[in-house]
Amino acid sequence: xxxxxxxxxxxxxxxxxxxxxxxxxxxxxxxxxxxxxxxxxxxxxxxxxxxxxxxxxxxxxxxxxxxxxxxxxxxxxxxxxxxxxxxxxxxxxxxxxxxxxxxxxxxxxxxxxxxxxxxxxxxxxxxxxxxxxxxxxxxxxxxxxxxxxxxxxxxxxxxxxxxxxxxxxxxxxxxxxxxxxxxxxxxxxxxxxxxxxxxxxxxxxxxxxxxxxxxxxxxxxxxxxxxxxxxxxxxxxxxxxxxxxxxxxxxxxxxxx
Amino acid sequence: xxxxxxxxxxxxxxxxxxxxxxxxxxxxxxxxxxxxxxxxxxxxxxxxxxxxxxxxxxxxxxxxxxxxxxxxxxxxxxxxxxxxxxxxxxxxxxxxxxxxxxxxxxxxxxxxxxxxxxxxxxxxxxxxxxxxxxxxxxxxxxxxxxxxxxxxxxxxxxxxxxxxxxxxxxxxxxxxxxxxxxxxxxxxxxxxxxxxxxxxxxxxxxxxxxxxxxxxxxxxxxxxxxxxxxxxxxxxxxxxxxxxxxxxxxxxxxxxxxxxxxxxxxxxxxxxxxxxxxxxxxxxxxxxxxxxxxxxxxxxxxxxxxxxxxxxxxxxxxxxxxxxxxxxxxxxxxxxxxxxxxxxxxxxxxxxxxxxxxxxx
Amino acid sequence: xxxxxxxxxxxxxxxxxxxxxxxxxxxxxxxxxxxxxxxxxxxxxxxxxxxxxxxxxxxxxxxxxxxxxxxxxxxxxxxxxxxxxxxxxxxxxxxxxxxxxxxxxxxxxxxxxxxxxxxxxxxxxxxxxxxxxxxxxxxxxxxxxxxxxxxxxxxxxxxxxxxxxxxxxxxxxxxxxxxx
Numbered sequence: 062x063x064x065x066x067x068x069x070x071x072x073x074x075x076x077x078x079x080x081x082x083x084x085x086x087x088x089x090x091x092x093x094x095x096x097x098x099x100x101x102x103x104x105x106x107x108x109x110x111x112x113x114x115x116x117x118x119x120x121x122x123x124x125x126x127x128x129x130x131x132x133x134x135x136x137x138x139x140x141x142x143x144x145x146x147x148x149x150x151x152x153x154x155x156x157x158x159x160x161x162x163x164x165x166x167x168x169x170x171x172x173x174x175x176x177x178x179x180x181x182x183x184x185x186x187x188x189x190x191x192x193x194x195x196x197x198x199x200x201x202x203x204x205x206x207x208x209x210x211x212x213x214x215x216x217x218x219x220x221x222x223x224x225x226x227x228x229x230x231x232x233x234x235x236x237x238x239x240x241x242x243x244x245x246x247x248x249x250x251x252x253x254x255x256x257x258x259x260x261x262x263x264x265x266x267x268x269x270x271x272x273x274x275x276x277x278x279x280x281x282x283x284x285x286x287x288x289x290x291x292x293x294x295x296x297x298x299x300x301x302x303x304x305x306x307x308x309x310x311x312x313x314x315x316x317x318x
Numbered sequence: 319x320x321x322x323x324x325x326x327x328x329x330x331x332x333x334x335x336x337x338x339x340x341x342x343x344x345x346x347x348x349x350x351x352x353x354x355x356x357x358x359x360x361x362x363x364x365x366x367x368x369x370x371x372x373x374x375x376x377x378x379x380x381x382x383x384x385x386x387x388x389x390x391x392x393x394x395x396x397x398x399x400x401x402x403x404x405x406x407x408x409x410x411x412x413x414x415x416x417x418x419x420x421x422x423x424x425x426x427x428x429x430x431x432x433x434x435x436x437x438x439x440x441x442x443x444x445x446x447x448x449x450x451x452x453x454x455x456x457x458x459x460x461x462x463x464x465x466x467x468x469x470x471x472x473x474x475x476x477x478x479x480x481x482x483x484x485x486x487x488x489x490x491x492x493x494x495x496x497x498x499x500x501x502x503x504x505x506x507x508x509x510x511x512x513x514x515x516x517x518x519x520x521x522x523x524x525x526x527x528x529x530x531x532x533x534x535x536x537x538x539x540x541x542x543x544x545x546x547x548x549x550x551x552x553x554x555x556x557x558x559x560x561x562x563x564x565x566x567x568x569x570x571x572x573x574x575x576x577x578x579x580x581x582x583x584x585x586x587x588x589x590x591x592x593x594x595x596x597x598x599x600x601x602x603x604x605x606x607x608x609x610x611x612x613x614x615x616x617x618x619x620x621x622x623x624x625x626x627x628x629x630x631x632x633x634x635x636x637x638x639x640x641x642x643x644x645x646x647x648x649x650x651x652x653x654x655x656x657x658x659x660x661x662x663x664x665x666x667x668x669x670x671x672x673x674x675x676x677x678x679x
Numbered sequence: 680x681x682x683x684x685x686x687x688x689x690x691x692x693x694x695x696x697x698x699x700x701x702x703x704x705x706x707x708x709x710x711x712x713x714x715x716x717x718x719x720x721x722x723x724x725x726x727x728x729x730x731x732x733x734x735x736x737x738x739x740x741x742x743x744x745x746x747x748x749x750x751x752x753x754x755x756x757x758x759x760x761x762x763x764x765x766x767x768x769x770x771x772x773x774x775x776x777x778x779x780x781x782x783x784x785x786x787x788x789x790x791x792x793x794x795x796x797x798x799x800x801x802x803x804x805x806x807x808x809x810x811x812x813x814x815x816x817x818x819x820x821x822x823x824x825x826x827x828x829x830x831x832x833x834x835x836x837x838x839x840x841x842x843x844x845x846x847x848x849x850x851x852x853x854x855x856x857x858x859x
Contacts, residue, residue, distance in 0.1 A: 113525040115391070118536075127534045133523040135390045136536035137383065138413050144380040145387030149523070151371045152343050152393045156525050174383070177376035325699075325706045325714075325832070497741050498699065498714035500706055589739035664744030 078102040080111060080131045087125060089196075091291025093281035094123055096248040097190060100258045101161070102130045104265055114157045115149050117142040121163035122196040140171025143178035146185045150268075157269055159186040165195050168204040168230040175230070182239030182273035186264035189231065189276060191306065192283040200286035204228040207305055212286070227305060231278045235311040241273035243312040247280045249295040253308070272314075280306050322503045328468040328494045331501050332398065332424055333358035335472035336370070340509040341422075342393035343371040345384035347403060350436040351492040352426035355398040368509055378403040382410030382423070389419035390535040392515040392522025394476055398424035400492075401442050402433060404450075411485060412451030415552070416537035418521075420479035422472065424488045426495035429633075429660040437660025438492035440582060443637035446489045447611040454549060456556050458486040458563065459610040461581040465499035467608075473504060478563060480518070482555055489610060491633060493583035493662065559612055566614035567606045570596070574603030576676065577621055579642050580631040581607050583662070588631055591668035602672060610638070615645035622646035627679045629672055631663075632656045651679040680710075680735045682820055683743050685760055687728035688752025693807030696833065697750075698729035700811065703829030704821040705733040715741040726755050733820055748818055750810060754778060771814055789817050791855055805848035812852020823849065 066072060080102040088094045105114050114132040118124055120139035127134035137145040142160035150158040160167075167175050167189050178185065194212055195201040201214040205227050209218040219227070235243040242264055246257040257279060264275035280302050282294035289297060326334070333355050336344060346356045356374060364370035371388075375381040381397045388395035399407065404425045414421050425446065429439035449455045458478050460471045468490060475486035515522055523533045539545040569589055571577060578588040585606040595602045605621065607614050622628070627650050630639040636654035643652050655671035657663045663671075684701070688694045695716050705712040715730040730746075732738045745765045751757045751772040761781055764770050769787045774780070775794035791813040797806045815826065823846075830845055 111525070112527050115523055115525055117387070124538060127532070127536060131526070131532050133526045133532050134534045134536070135387060135523050136534070136538060137387070138409055141379070141383035141386075141410070144375065144383035145390070147373070147375075147380075148343060148345060148371075148384035148386075148388035148395065149391050151373065152388045152395070153391055153524065173376055174380050177380065323706070325703055325712065493715065493741060496716060498702060498712075499738075499741075500712060583741070587740040587742055590743075591740075593739065662742050664742060665740050666744045 078106050080106050081129060082131050084128050086129055088122065089285045091282065091284040091294060092122070092196075093192065093248050093279060094190060096254060097188065097257070097279055097281075098126065098129055100248070100254070100261055101188065104258060104262045105130075105132060105157070108157075108262070108265060110157045110265070113155065114159075115153070117146045117149065117158070117160040119160070119162040119166040121166045123161050123163060123190065124197065126161050140166050140169070141174055142166065143171065143174040143183070143185070143187065147178050147181070147183045150183055150185050154184070157265055158184075159188060159265065159268070161188045162190070163196070164189070164191045164193065164203040164205040168228050172230070176234070176237070179234050179274040179276065180237045180239045182241075184268045184271050184273065186261070186268045186275045186277065188261065188264070189278040190281050191278050192281040192286070193227070193302065194283045194286040196283045196286050200283075204230070205306075207301060229306070231276060231306075231311060234276050239273050240276060240312060241314050242267050242275040242310075244276070244310045245278045245280060245306060245308050247298070247308055249282070249298060278306070280308060324501055324503060325498055326465065326501055327354055327496055327498050328462070328465045328490060329354035329426065329496070330358045331465050331469040331503075332472055332488070333362065334503050335469040336396060337362055337364040337368060338504050338506045339473045339476060340368060340394065340507040341370055341396055341472075341476070342509055343373070343384075343388045343395040344397065345373050345375050345381045345388070345395065346397050346399065347375050347378050347381050349378075349400045349403045351428060351438075351495050352398050352400045352424065354495075355424065368506070370509065378406040379410070382407035382414070385421050385423070386410055386414050386417065386419065389414060389421040390417065390523045392519035392524060394420070394480075394510070396422035396424065398426065400426050400428045401430050401439070404442060404445070408451035411457070412449070412453050412455065413537050414485045415449065415451075415455035415457055416453065416548075417535050418483040418552070418555070419485065419535070420476070420483055421485045422475045422479060422488070423485060424490065427489065427491045429658065435660035436492070438583065438633060438662055439660060440491050440584065440633040441635070441637070442489065443610065443632065443634060446487055447613070447641070455552060456559075456611050457484050458482070458559060458612075459489050460486065461489050461608060461610050462494055463582050463585045463606065465494065465497065465501045468494060469501050469503060482559055484555060484559070489582070491582050563609060564612045564614050564616070565608035566617060567608060568617065569604040569606070571603035571605065571621060574601050575626045576600065576602040576672065577625050577628045578602060578604045578631055578668075578672070579607070579618065579628055579638065580604065581610060581638065584631050584633055587663065587665050587668055590665035591672065594665060594669045595672055600672065600676070607638070613641045613645065615641070618642060618645040619647070622649040625650060627651040627653070627675060629675045630654045631668055631671070633662065634658065653678075680733075682733045682748060682818065683746050684731045684733070684748045684750065685728060685743075685746045685763070686731065686750040687726065687756030687760055690727040692727070692752050693804070694727045694752065695729050697807040697811050698731045700826060700829050700833050701731050701733070701814075701821070703832050704826040705829075707825040707828040708821045710735060710821075711738050713738050713741040726753065728756065748814070750814055752810065757781060769817055771810075771817055773810065787817075789813070789856070791852070793852060793855070796851055796855060800848060800851065802844060805844060808845045808848035809852035809855070812849035813856050814852075815849070816853040816856035
């Protein structure tokens with residue numbers, strides 16, 4: 062079977078979602094962003110929501126999310142996606158508004174916007190990629206960088222006495238009455254990918270039902286920044302990230318309503 | 319609501335005019351001396367009548383980014399603040415300018431630098447007329463001198479902002495914000511419908527209907543050649559604005575030997591000083607720039623060919639004087655008079671400054 | 680006609696609202712008006728003053744250095760504004776709490792014991808209306824009916840039952856002047 066045979070319709074076993082376009086992704090091989098992008102595109106497509114979807118892209122590796130998913134996007138200033146989303150949603154309440162943010166964007170420079178949007182219970186979904194490092198700028202310490210973890214700005218490992226503690230912002234957000242659904246997922250195995258997709262769908266549906274803010278954290282890898290092969294990065298994530306950032310639902314009041 | 323004569327503060331007039339213009343959203347954070355804008359809007363509850371969204375944000379940083387987000391969806395959105403808050407908004411303003419988004423920002427200036435004073439000032443002239451944030455950009459700057467203009471410039475600001483796809487700023491001072499005068503409020507206009515927005519703003523991020531390419535509001539362009547094209551497009555817009563939108567007012571300039579150049583509340587104080595000076599036989603007139611950017615260079619250039627000198631009167635250490643000097647190319651002496659720290663000079667002080675200026679030149 | 684007025688006293692004496700009612704009365708009378716407060720910490724109980732201009736023509740400067748009429752309600756304000764009354768102008772003051780009487784002889788000085796009068800009234804909150812009545816008796820800038828119409832605009836509807844009390848206080852202030 063050559064490449065043309067593979068492409069023939071009768072031989073197709075799975076396709077990428079229609080909303081995911083053919084642009085070459087700039088993400089490193091093994092990066093979790095590609096998988097999460099595909100899930101976002103699939104969910105919007107399956108909800109039939111592309112005509113109402115407004116994505117808010119961050120500053121960070123996902124700054125170019127708008128180059129890959131063919132929906133309407135607003136590219137926000139660093140950290141301000143929740144503020145941008147607040148206005149987009151309040152002025153257009155029948156639209157599906159979500160942010161897609163990394164750990165630096167959401168939990169460092171944009172902490173105030175994140176917490177206040179969630180505390181107001183804005184009817185938006187926040188997709189939070191936590192890979193514990195600044196990928197785009199070349200592997201510096203993130204607010205979520207684990208203790209002892211080496212980055213370009215913590216070359217001897219993160220020291221709590223110098224750099225403070227890794228921030229479990231998702232736990233913090235779960236405390237706020239404005240959030241209806243706060244969950245932590247990952248995308249390193251087929252099973253976890255399926256669960257992450259269900260979480261994204263639930264978050265999007267919650268926001269359209271007006272239940273409040275939904276937060277889906279995806280504990281992710283950054284094999285380039287972590288300086289590991291993709292496979293090793295996945296294992297390192299399970300061994301080191303999961304104990305501090307355990308996957309699972311932190312809050313699901315949406316289910317109770 | 320029809321046209322209506324009311325007595326109110328400049329800040330209150332901004333709020334009433336915004337509702338009546340059919341503004342879609344206001345996002346702001348309290349700061350003296352302009353908190354009445356947000357307070358008045360919250361009291362008016364326009365979400366019950368026109369559907370206008372009013373939100374007290376967690377910071378000026380959030381406010382301006384809410385304006386960015388709302389404007390990106392094609393809505394008529396605004397914020398207001400005072401000097402320190404406007405400094406916090408500079409990054410967002412740069413993004414809004416780069417995104418070629420219409421929006422209205424009100425700055426009721428107070429004295430600085432730093433936390434400064436809550437008393438009146440015009441010390442943000444440079445910040446406003448030079449863009450203020452990073453990058454090569456400008457926006458339209460309107461300087462009201464009456465409460466009526468505070469109300470009128472809301473509509474004018476939005477009209478120009480949408481016409482040129484640029485932010486506009488109302489640059490007021492604490493005097494115009496806090497004083498009460500008679501104001502004729504415009505009749506209530508309906509907010510634009512989604513269909514009208516789609517027609518007028520085909521670029522708006524609204525969700526992608528079948529058959530249209532995605533609308534993406536981004537200010538990032540890593541291809542330098544494309545980025546240069548963007549920059550040239552911004553500059554072309556600024557050139558059109560410079561050609562078409564200069565606004566100013568002259569008072570007793572026909573026979574004048576000397577000219578005051580002043581904006582906002584200082585122009586009114588100068589008007590009284592002119593009446594006093596003329597009663598002493600000094601023929602002085604006033605040019606009041608209404609648009610601070612674009613600056614009324616031509617009338618000042620013309621006047622510089624026939625007057626003996628120009629005194630720029632500002633509530634700062636000398637900022638607009640730069641533009642007056644550029645406009646007059648050294649043809650006449652141009653000097654500055656101003657008070658700092660929130661002190662407002664009286665008409666008599668201004669007349670004295672004029673007399674000293676005349677004796678010097 | 681153009682009258683440039685400063686009203687000055689302590690925060691809480693109703694200085695700003697008295698100015699506001701005067702400005703509203705001017706509005707009712709089809710005059711041009713400006714009302715320019717000293718704002719800031721003064722609002723929290725220190726001294727407060729407001730400049731009101733009533734004119735049948737356009738008003739240039741809302742900020743002034745001399746006044747046709749000064750209404751002075753405490754010592755600090757007397758010290759600050761006595762010298763700023765135009766020659767031939769009017770200074771109205773309440774002697775309550777004043778320990779140095781006005782010195783000027785080239786202006787019309789009117790003493791109004793408004794605070795004393797307030798003690799006889801039902802509500803001490805009508806103090807500024809007594810002062811306003813005195814001002815209008817000395818300087819009949821606007822008719823009483825315009826003041827009442829202005830007051831109706833300034834007062835929220837839930838306080839409209841207080842209109843008769845306020846009218847009574849204004850008339851009382853006018854009588855204080857007539858008595859002299």
